[in-house]
Amino acid sequence: MAACLPLVVAATMTAVPGTAGALSSDVVISAVYGGGGNAGATIKNDFIELANRTDAPIDVSGWSVQYASAAGAVFQMTSLSGSIPAHGRYLVRQAAGAGGTLDLPTADASGSVPMSATSGVVALVTAQIPLVGCGISCATAPNVKDLVGYGATANVETLAAPGLTNTTAAARSGSLADTDNNSVDFTSGVPQATNSAGTTVKADDEPGGGGPTPGSVRIHDIQGTGRISPIVGQSVTNVPGIVTGVRSTGNTRGYWFQDPSPDADPLSSEGLFVFTGSTTPAVAVGDSVLVTGRVTEYRPTAGAQALTELGGTVNTVKLSGGNALPAAVPVALPDAYTKQGSLEAQPIEPASYALDWYEVHEGMRVTLAEDARLVSPVNEFDELWVQTKPGQNPTPRGGTVYKSYDDPNSGRLLVVGLNGAPEGNVGDTLKAGSTGPLDYQSFGGYAVQATDLGALETKVLKRQQVAPPKKAGDLSIATYNVENLAATSPQSKFDRLAQGVVTSLRSPDILTLEEIQDNNGTINDGVVAADETIGKFIAAIQAAGGPAYQWRSINPENGADGGAPGGNIRTVFLFNPARTTFVDRAGGDAGTGVTVVRQRPTSNQISLSVSPGRINPASDAWNASRKPLVGEFLFDGNKQLFVIANHFNSKSGDHPLSSAVQPPARGSETQRVKQATEVNAFVKDLAAQSAGRARVVVLGDLNDYQFSPALQTLTGNGTVLNDLVNALPEDQRYSYVFDGNSQVLDHILLSPSIKGYSYGIVHINAEFADQDSDHDPQIVRILTGCDVDPLPARCLPGSPVID
Structure with missing residues (x-):
């Protein structure tokens, strides 16, 4: 519509005072790259990356990013939808070149704009109407939230960001500062793109290309030898591991990863959950990854134990796929369920208490090495409660009876079929082989998130009937x-x-x-x-x-x-x-x-x-x-x-x-x-x-x-x-x-x-x-x-x- 406006209207728009020249306190352009697929480039596509500077998600539905050449007045528009997570990124993929070897992470929005590798203008607009008639002052045009001009262009915020090449991108400083001066806010460097799921690809990630290396912190350093991480609240960079399971539904999505090179301490877990919220993680079981995020302790409900995890703004770098998974630990629970008092204030004794055995294996792959009896029917959430100790307080019909507060039945274990579960009743048998990372979830407590679920062997459980009264007066x-x-x-x-x-x-x-x-x-x-x-x-x-x-x-x-x-x-x-x-x-x-x-x-x-x-x-x-x-x-x-x-x-x-x-x-x-x-x-x-x-x-x-x-x-x-x-x-x-x-x-x-x-x-x-x-x-x-x-x-x- 705007392209069809009479010239007199376009001239009038030029004179409208802009409101977007004010510093953006929420969403900014965080990176631009126009050399995708060109000679010498490793990343195949041009891209524009946005960042959310706030503590809450921001909906960008109805917004757009728009690109113009350094000398041009015509902007090409790419429409946006969805939202940017709190302190997260949002990736817009643009045109691909003929070369390159690395794909971008899954894009949050896609266009077909061929951006210049050296000089150009990118605007973030809170509407889906192409910019027209703003000349070299588009930074202050209506609906423009942020703008970056790079290289030889006069359409900028104050001064242009550095000129780019096929192998360099403009990136906003790590603090995401916005001074409305492109030359100050942006530097050129190795192209790196992150999507809203926190997945990152960097131009030098290619094998043999001098890509990212593991940081100094390992999963067992995060888990520590107690129930609470010794570095809770701290950010960690490039923690290595192999993805062992993915939760792709609900509001607690994320994935588990495990260090294939454990330390010698039996009290420190080698597995960890990475929380991505309502965003489906772009990883697969067997991926070798480096994870950057903040160490947190999540309590799913009042009084519950804490699950150690990586959260905040999570960045995941995939190094390779199809790797062998760390060996699963057979479930072997002690007879006693727990000690008394504050568990977080006491040493962990995995050989003595079931809750302590779970804690030292939190996030790790475990397996039911023997057949186990169902002691609860399978529910709509694909949850199966099994009894790992067959002789522990059995009912005649196959369940486990709860006799007193002092005996909560230590052998009970929740198994969740990540890929679904068949219908089953109490007394059915889950055959050996259910395997997956050990998680902690609210009232269910610890649970095996089974990437592999054993076969279910069913038996006919009688629905009992009551005998009729024997005498008329009863x-x-x-x-x-x-x-x-x-x-x-x-x-x-x-x-x-x-x-x-x-x-x-x-x-x-x-x-x-x-x-x-x-x-x-x-x-x-x-x-x-x-x-x-x-x-x-x-x-x-x-x-x-x-x-x-x-x-x-x-x-x-x-x-x-x-x-x-x-x-x-x-x-x-x-x-x-x-x-x-x-x-x-x-x-x-x-x-x-x-x-x-x-x-x-x-x-x-x-x-x-x-x-x-x-x-x-x-x-x-x-x-x-x-x-x-x-x-x-x-x-x-x-x-x-x-x-x-x-x-x-x-x-x-x-x-x-x-x-x-x-x-x-x-x-x-x-x-x-x-x-x-x-x-x-x-x-x-x-x-x-x-x-x-x-x-x-x-x-x-x-x-x-x-x-x-x-x-x-x-x-x-x-x-x-x-x-x-x-x-x-x-x-x-x-x-x-x-x-x-x-x-x-x-x-x-x-x-x-x-x-x-x-x-x-x-x-x-x-x-x-x-x-x-x-x-x-x-x-x-x-x-x-x-x-x-x-x-x-x-x-x-x-x-x-x-x-």
Whole structure:
């Protein structure tokens, strides 16, 4: 368009005062080279390089670089897109000559402009309109952010940069100073080009050409013999190594490289991660590289250990490709997981502790030299948890059970398939040979980033079913976290969850649900009703052959109960009216607390003030968390039953098992103990007002272990409530799998007044890659005829409930 403007307009533009003559504080031209591919040149193409002087990325979409000859007034434009990383570079490739032997790094923008090898003008323009009519004063033309005139040209900032040759380029000083004087800001020297990924090519990089040489610092010098680098915060130059793995997705992209010539110190790692942010690194496994950057310690989450890495403005020089990789170290973990206290303040003992073994191999190639059992299903991130110690706390179904805080199972190891992973379930076998650099990542802790993944040998893992009630008077009660179920969820999720209720749980008489979202799910628009969500689920259960359940719940206040923002999750009662009766008592709402009411002063007959109701919803124990739902039921004629459905606050914010300070801080536990105290007090009130006769079932997702302070508080150390999971064999106590540990988060607890019962956990989700929820449901059957002493044989604990 500008080229077509009438001359009178062009003349007017010449007179417009420019605003670009001010010093550029952010993006500047950092190098120009016009001898690409000419006689004597080694780099094949002309190029223009830009630099970002700031601490934040800068978007250059809609900008351009423009070139004119020394005497010419016509600029040729190359459009830009994308962004320049903080303190990073941006490479614009231009025309190629007939010669040269070196390719530029991957360009961020490309043009076809044949630049002069000796004299010319390059402008950085914040628009994509060709410069016209600015004569020899283009440095002050509108939209011109920076300009460099080199050689015999008058179109400059103050004075021209030096004239160039086929083998020299103009480069801005190392500090990227901008004085608006090209003769001061630029010097001529060996052509060197860097792209936004930090990859650098220099004209003398060609083998035999006297190229760059390794600096004095090696990877083991950076890693040191402790958890924190002895030179953290310092910049290092030309650190040598072989690329062993590349992460090319996400916001933590980068690559691992390893020194093929290790030192003799077994406490210093020879591998290191190079962080390139959201930019895909332009390297490949087997490349021999020299890396320049700043030594940093990255903590992926609060309380985590630090990953030593190279970051900042990273420059990578590739020397060659296809090199042999350093030999991988076989994984051989000690039996003890960790020592106590601040790990960073103590010497590393890799022969004694698993976390110390990991630290001395951080960034290095390791390999699983033996077959390993999957102890967690493969997830959508291609993560596989395996057990390197087959005899360590195995479950009958192939997992590893989590028994106590003192035993986090040292043999667990996370393997990430960098090139993908097949679907796999707990108990499948990962064959020997998974190999890659050892990384550290948040809650997963240390992980093998597998460039080579062993084959997966699968076995058929049974989805267990529950036996039907043996007598008509028995009452079955189940709890199921249905993982953020909303009316907007796919019908397939409703259908599969319903099939689990009907087939695996055999249509329990009372079913408590956790994580029922409001009708429009996570749309945060004030909707709190969940009638459509619940109605859709009940319809799916009927379609699967189940009963016509009725339901009770209380809508929460908008945004007050935690969970996914906008979802307003809550607990819900479903019940089969043909098997049990719900006693409705009006008045229950989000802010009204339920109380125990004695029907007559001298009577042990009690009821609830409201049903359904919530336990003390004003208590700070329930801040941003679900409030327990209490309901009064009748079964087996006129027998009274109080059911309390729960979903305690999550473990969000707790430090990982691999934390830098041991034992890990469990900050979320404080609130769960408060919540347990509230429920415990309510259960004790039911018992006190009824002279111990009240039948009470407390159940749900309590987000804590059977041995935790929260559960000890809730049960009164077993005196107020009986946690049924403790009746199972120790290797079967789990309803959830996290970080390769099969653990208990869901519970069913009974008051001592309930004598006869049969109980089980139904393993249909947590161990499978194909899940309907991330929790397994569990069920109790309260047996009829057990209100007598001595108990009939069928009422004794331990009756099997699982087929």
